[in-house]
Amino acid sequence: MSTSIRIAIDVMGGDRGPRCIIPAALRSLSLYPSLHITLVGAADVVEPLLADADFDRLSFRPAREQILADDPPASVLRGKRDASMRIALELVRDGQVDGCLSAGNTGALMVLARAVLGTLEGIRRPAIMAALPVSGRLCHVLDLGANVDCPADQLVEFAIMGAAAAAELSGGSAPRVGLLNIGSETHKGNRQVREAAALLQACPALNYVGPIEGDGLFRGEADVVVCDGFVGNVLLKASEGVAGYLQAELRSAVAGSWLLRWLAPLVLHATRRTRERHDPARYNGASLLGLRGVVMKSHGAADEGAILAAIGHTVRACEARLPERIAGRIRECRSTL
Amino acid sequence: MSTSIRIAIDVMGGDRGPRCIIPAALRSLSLYPSLHITLVGAADVVEPLLADADFDRLSFRPAREQILADDPPASVLRGKRDASMRIALELVRDGQVDGCLSAGNTGALMVLARAVLGTLEGIRRPAIMAALPVSGRLCHVLDLGANVDCPADQLVEFAIMGAAAAAELSGGSAPRVGLLNIGSETHKGNRQVREAAALLQACPALNYVGPIEGDGLFRGEADVVVCDGFVGNVLLKASEGVAGYLQAELRSAVAGSWLLRWLAPLVLHATRRTRERHDPARYNGASLLGLRGVVMKSHGAADEGAILAAIGHTVRACEARLPERIAGRIRECRSTL
Numbered sequence: 001m002s003t004s005i006r007i008a009i010d011v012m013g014g015d016r017g018p019r020c021i022i023p024a025a026l027r028s029l030s031l032y033p034s035l036h037i038t039l040v041g042a043a044d045v046v047e048p049l050l051a052d053a054d055f056d057r058l059s060f061r062p063a064r065e066q067i068l069a070d071d072p073p074a075s076v077l078r079g080k081r082d083a084s085m086r087i088a089l090e091l092v093r094d095g096q097v098d099g100c101l102s103a104g105n106t107g108a109l110m111v112l113a114r115a116v117l118g119t120l121e122g123i124r125r126p127a128i129m130a131a132l133p134v135s136g137r138l139c140h141v142l143d144l145g146a147n148v149d150c151p152a153d154q155l156v157e158f159a160i161m162g163a164a165a166a167a168e169l170s171g172g173s174a175p176r177v178g179l180l181n182i183g184s185e186t187h188k189g190n191r192q193v194r195e196a197a198a199l200l201q202a203c204p205a206l207n208y209v210g211p212i213e214g215d216g217l218f219r220g221e222a223d224v225v226v227c228d229g230f231v232g233n234v235l236l237k238a239s240e241g242v243a244g245y246l247q248a249e250l251r252s253a254v255a256g257s258w259l260l261r262w263l264a265p266l267v268l269h270a271t272r273r274t275r276e277r278h279d280p281a282r283y284n285g286a287s288l289l290g291l292r293g294v295v296m297k298s299h300g301a302a303d304e305g306a307i308l309a310a311i312g313h314t315v316r317a318c319e320a321r322l323p324e325r326i327a328g329r330i331r332e333c334r335s336t337l
Numbered sequence: 338m339s340t341s342i343r344i345a346i347d348v349m350g351g352d353r354g355p356r357c358i359i360p361a362a363l364r365s366l367s368l369y370p371s372l373h374i375t376l377v378g379a380a381d382v383v384e385p386l387l388a389d390a391d392f393d394r395l396s397f398r399p400a401r402e403q404i405l406a407d408d409p410p411a412s413v414l415r416g417k418r419d420a421s422m423r424i425a426l427e428l429v430r431d432g433q434v435d436g437c438l439s440a441g442n443t444g445a446l447m448v449l450a451r452a453v454l455g456t457l458e459g460i461r462r463p464a465i466m467a468a469l470p471v472s473g474r475l476c477h478v479l480d481l482g483a484n485v486d487c488p489a490d491q492l493v494e495f496a497i498m499g500a501a502a503a504a505e506l507s508g509g510s511a512p513r514v515g516l517l518n519i520g521s522e523t524h525k526g527n528r529q530v531r532e533a534a535a536l537l538q539a540c541p542a543l544n545y546v547g548p549i550e551g552d553g554l555f556r557g558e559a560d561v562v563v564c565d566g567f568v569g570n571v572l573l574k575a576s577e578g579v580a581g582y583l584q585a586e587l588r589s590a591v592a593g594s595w596l597l598r599w600l601a602p603l604v605l606h607a608t609r610r611t612r613e614r615h616d617p618a619r620y621n622g623a624s625l626l627g628l629r630g631v632v633m634k635s636h637g638a639a640d641e642g643a644i645l646a647a648i649g650h651t652v653r654a655c656e657a658r659l660p661e662r663i664a665g666r667i668r669e670c671r672s673t674l
Contacts, residue, residue: 070522072522072524134582135582135585145519145520148519148526148527149527149528180571182482182485182566182567182570182571182574183482185407185409187409189485189567190485190486190567191486193567213570213571213574214570214571214572214573214574214575214576214577214578215574215575215577215578215581216574216578217575217578218575218578218579218581218582219578219581219582227571229519230519230526230527230530230568231567231568231571233519233550233551234517234519234550234551234564234568234571234572235551235571235572235575236551237519237550237551237552237553238551238552238554238555238572238575238576238579239551239575239576239578239579240551240552241551241552241553241554241555241556241576242555242575242576242579242580243579243583244552244555244556245471245472245555245556246580246583246615248472249611249614249615250608250611252611253607253608253610253611257607257608259603259606259607260604260607260608263600263603263604263607266596266600267597267600267604269596270590270594270596270597270600271587271590271594271597273590274586274587274589274590277586278583278586
């Protein structure tokens with residue numbers, strides 16, 4: 001990190017709240033020497049937790065209100081003008097920080113981010129993107145739930161944003177872009193997907209590799225996979241569900257066998273690197289793309305290590321000046337479409 | 338199996354064809370003493386493979402044509418009147434067998450089954466259903482790819498068919514029916530799903546348990562999960578993809594560690610039952626529901642064991658008289674909706 005990066009963190013969101021997020025923020029200041037953090041939250045909760053902190057790169061911005069997990073997204077626009085989530089976004093808008101992170105209500109963050117920051121030129125609605133570990137690399141998948149019905153040209157916007165983000169965050173100048181579908185034949189899929197496939201094929205600025213099926217994604221067949229937010233959300237949660245289910249089955253097999261109970265420490269030791277590489281905490285942090293600023297969403301259930309990972313992703317998105325890169329890529333693609 | 342069950346098997350479909358399907362059929366005759374099988378396929382291929390078979394419960398029906406994996410579904414309706422897949426379906430229609438099984442082109446099977454057998458009263462289009470192993474039980478998921486765009490009342494048809502099938506195949510009189518969604522709040526999901534949720538809530542003949550997310554499905558939160566065929570197909574393939582990916586990662590961890598290579602035989606022995614319980618071959622066989630007859634689809638890549646499992650599922654669906662049960666459940670639900 002050459003120049004200083006400033007980020008705001010909404011400490012009031014997530015299942016574990018400030019007691020988890022603030023220690024993670026303090027650890028990140030040690031990890032990233034040029035990072036400046038503004039914590040945003042309730043003074044009576046945050047200040048006691050900062051009593052022993054002596055970082056000069058840490059500041060605090062009090063907020064009198066808080067967005068709750070069950071606040072309907074539409075209602076947060078009118079009320080709660082002094083909510084920590086909104087203030088963090090306003091710090092981005094006003095240029096006081098380069099980006100922000102929240103573990104709060106996803107729908108509310110999406111609505112507020114769009115209202116406070118606005119979308120980039122040529123982008124109608126932001127999308128949520130996360131990176132999944134597949135076959136030794138990362139696959140960037142979007143949208144993961146912000147947009148449940150997507151016409152073809154919106155899927156193309158996702159492809160352009162995802163390609164820009166993958167190039168900046170994972171390296172490589174021409175990330176392979178795939179469209180999630182249920183078969184490789186051109187008649188497969190719904191109307192939106194078939195139309196989007198035709199548009200993507202006609203865009204020379206993208207390295208479009210064609211349809212990707214649910215299993216092909218996990219075989220690493222693309223660096224970016226585009227889908228509507230309903231499908232993407234189901235895909236993401238089902239993948240987490242399968243992984244969690246198989247883990248639970250293995251644990252119960254271990255519990256039920258004296259041999260496995262005896263071998264477990266050896267096996268755990270020998271598989272440590274593989275398990276670390278797939279620790280969900282490492283991949284915590286979904287980008288809200290298409291906004292005039294960096295906005296990162298942490299999983300609500302994130303623990304301290306997972307929040308630390310999400311702070312790292314926020315720092316990298318700020319360093320890469322992701323919104324500017326996306327805006328540039330959109331201009332490039334529009335001129336060739 | 339008390340009374341005799343007669344099924345037709347299209348031996349020409351699938352990646353491995355008759356050399357895999359015929360041995361599986363012969364094994365199934367030993368397993369199910371009241372089973373009668375009619376093999377349908379090319380005489381020059383099938384007859385040599387039957388040279389040593391002396392079952393009196395086995396018959397052969399020659400077919401001069403074959404549906405290929407890349408035949409467009411629409412084209413199989415007009416041409417190939419003598420294809421093995423079509424003949425197997427005609428044997429069901431004419432009452433010569435109780436049900437049929439094919440490992441061939443899914444789209445073609447769907448189109449031909451609908452044309453040859455017709456749908457049950459009150460069902461517009463058939464759906465594809467499979468059972469996934471989750472938390473010690475089975476979860477029946479539909480649709481898995483036959484219908485990419487589904488209005489709300491079609492999702493309700495899936496729920497009724499899935500509930501009837503789950504009750505017959507897995508036991509239990511009131512299977513819990515869930516609707517796949519991306520959150521539990523009523524504003525979540527697309528229009529079709531929100532409308533379907535309202536219709537399902539108003540149907541006392543179904544044990545509707547509400548929205549199920551991708552991870553909840555694998556926690557066993559429902560016995561039947563309903564979704565459109567695009568989402569279902571992505572869910573199924575992504576689940577297979579994650580499981581396959583994790584297996585490959587474990588294999589590579591074993592290959593890279595002398596300790597794990599040394600422990601592998603012990604671990605494989607101790608996890609045998611868990612691994613058998615999750616062997617994909619066991620769950621091979623997807624039902625085409627909503628037709629006037631039992632039609633089962635095997636995975637194209639199925640090996641002999643997987644075909645054997647699919648024959649078992651076909652036998653059980655015939656024993657349960659699944660089409661009649663579904664028709665009855667539809668009448669019951671229509672009268673209360």
